[in-house]
Amino acid sequence: MTPRRLRRLIVAAAAAALLLGAAVWAVLILRGAGDGLDLSYVKTDLIRVNENSRPGLKLETVRNIVIHYVGNPGSSAKANRNYFDRLGDPKANPAGTAASAHFVVGLEGEALQCIPVTEIAYANYPRNGDTVSVEVCHPDESGEFLPATYATLVRLTSDLCRHFGLTEKDVIRHYDVSGKLCPKYYAENAEAWQSFLKDVAGALQP
Secondary structure (H helix, E strand, O other): OOHHHHHHHHHHHHHHHHHHHHHHHHHHHHOOOOOOOOOOOEEEOOOOOEOOOEOOOEOOOOOEEEEOOOOOOOOOHHHHHHHHHHOOOOOOOOOOOOOOOOEEEOOOOOEEEOOOOOEOOOOOOOOHHHEEEEEEOOOOOOOOOOHHHHHHHHHHHHHHHHHHOOOHHHEEEHHHHHOOOOOHHHHHOHHHHHHHHHHHHHHHOO
């Protein structure tokens, strides 16, 4: 083996070790590492590190949890996760579209983690640097979430609030960041949004 090839192998091994270490660290943090937090119902399915959807930049602080809707009726959590991952492929994304989220909640109440909460996601410009984002699947154009989806969203949101020392008052819509009609149903129906926040508050009670 030539010295040049050996150096390449060493660099590749080191990069792989760093990525694995970061993933394990994030899972330990989210699953509590002794603080009682349980996100065992969330499947870790991280997208690749890339400039368009997972830049690998450190998330220094979290001030808000931001709720989105995927805007693609009937699509699954896995399909949306894979879309974020494909944005890292120049052939599949020649325009350089940038988008992602930390979590996606699916139509059947399944939840996927796409990006560690220790890293920035491209979801809430210009608030990417201090927010954690949750994308939510919906069955139709109304954007209203199904009961199983809603239940997981309440659980996940309250768990994230508890972990970051936040309350339901720190849970906001993408609409509140940028004015975009997202999540559509909850941007158009203020009472439904307030009801969601009350459910999060209830889940935060000991």
